[in-house]
Amino acid sequence: MPQRTGEHTDIRTATTEDITELVRLRALLFEDLGGAYFDPPSGDGGWQGALAVVLKEQLAAGSMRILVVDGAAGLAACAIGSVEQRLPGPHLRNGRVGLVIGVVTDPAHRRRGHSRVLMRGLLDWFREREVARVDLYASHEGEPLYRDLGFVDHPDPALYWRP
Numbered sequence: 001m002p003q004r005t006g007e008h009t010d011i012r013t014a015t016t017e018d019i020t021e022l023v024r025l026r027a028l029l030f031e032d033l034g035g036a037y038f039d040p041p042s043g044d045g046g047w048q049g050a051l052a053v054v055l056k057e058q059l060a061a062g063s064m065r066i067l068v069v070d071g072a073a074g075l076a077a078c079a080i081g082s083v084e085q086r087l088p089g090p091h092l093r094n095g096r097v098g099l100v101i102g103v104v105t106d107p108a109h110r111r112r113g114h115s116r117v118l119m120r121g122l123l124d125w126f127r128e129r130e131v132a133r134v135d136l137y138a139s140h141e142g143e144p145l146y147r148d149l150g151f152v153d154h155p156d157p158a159l160y161w162r163p
Contacts, residue, residue, distance in 0.1 A: 009117045014066035014078065019055050021075040022066065023048050029104040033139060058082075064101070065125045069114045076109035078102075079118035083129050092133060098126035100136035115142065119149055 014022060027048060058064040069077040080101040088095035100122060105114050126134050135154065138146050 009069055009112070009114055011067050011069055011117055011121050014059065014068045016056055016059055018066075018068055018075060018078075019052050019059075022055055022068075022078055022080075023052050025075060025078050025104045025106065026051060026102060028106065029102055032104075032141075065122060067118050067121045069105075069109070069118065071106060071109055075106070076112075077105035077114035077118060079115070079122050081122040081125060081134075083126070083131055094130060094132050096129065096131045098122075098129070098131040098134035100134065103142065115145055116149075119145065123149065 055066075059066065063082065065081045067079045068075050080103075082099050082101060084097045084099060086092060086095045086097055100119070103115050103118060105112075123134065134151075136146060136151065138151070
């Protein structure tokens with residue numbers, strides 16, 4: 001059931017019928033981010049089939065929150081979040097960390113407030129789950145929105161390793 005918001009944008013929870021559109025929007029996200037890391041020249045698109053499988057599994061399990069905005073033909077925007085249980089500590093009282101996995105708006109629907117409304121929906125969901133912190137990786141274009149919503153620089157340095 002769509003949820004009416006103050007910004008005149010209807011958001012709803014994604015269903016399995018949205019998977020094709022969610023994959024399309026996620027591909028747009030990686031195209032926008034660009035570079036060899038996010039859109040490698042050797043990429044064959046096989047990841048999209050794997051993504052569809054995982055999205056179907058996660059929707060069935062209810063372990064992710066996937067919010068969408070409908071467009072005239074397909075989805076206008078989506079936001080995906082999850083909660084990870086880590087070990088509690090003085091900086092992470094219950095060990096629950098929210099992760100914004102991605103927020104993307106189709107280019108034809110940008111600058112209408114969809115990302116803001118979707119993020120507010122995700123933040124409400126994280127509050128309901130009593131997360132101690134919400135993490136995200138911001139694109140250059142998205143950073144002002146996230147800072148406006150209260151996100152600040154993370155104190156931990158980020159590194160990664162690929163086996």
